[in-house]
Amino acid sequence: MGGKRTSPPSTLADARAAFEADLAQLPSAARRIRSPQLPSAAVSERLSRLTADVRQRIEDRVAALSRATGGRTESAGPVAGARGGGSAG
Numbered sequence: 001m002g003g004k005r006t007s008p009p010s011t012l013a014d015a016r017a018a019f020e021a022d023l024a025q026l027p028s029a030a031r032r033i034r035s036p037q038l039p040s041a042a043v044s045e046r047l048s049r050l051t052a053d054v055r056q057r058i059e060d061r062v063a064a065l066s067r068a069t070g071g072r073t074e075s076a077g078p079v080a081g082a083r084g085g086g087s088a089g
Contacts, residue, residue, distance in 0.1 A: 010018070029037040066072075 023031065027037075027039055030039045
């Protein structure tokens with residue numbers, strides 16, 4: 001879809017090593033062939049703080065935009081400084 005490779009493709013050995021490293025990170029109960037148990041995800045304190053910080057920054061920007069446009073935020077376009085699309089990584 002118009003993308004351009006920025007690095008050479010991984011070798012089979014590289015892919016195997018990455019898979020084995022990822023697999024080793026799973027709890028043994030999740031690696032079982034029969035009746036594996038899904039690992040559970042937990043929200044860390046660091047993620048909770050980051051979420052609260054980002055939420056507050058967005059709320060501050062929306063409030064500033066609302067004040068600047070006299071409350072007409074729906075037709076004002078994107079919030080200044082906001083980045084659209086993609087995912088955080």
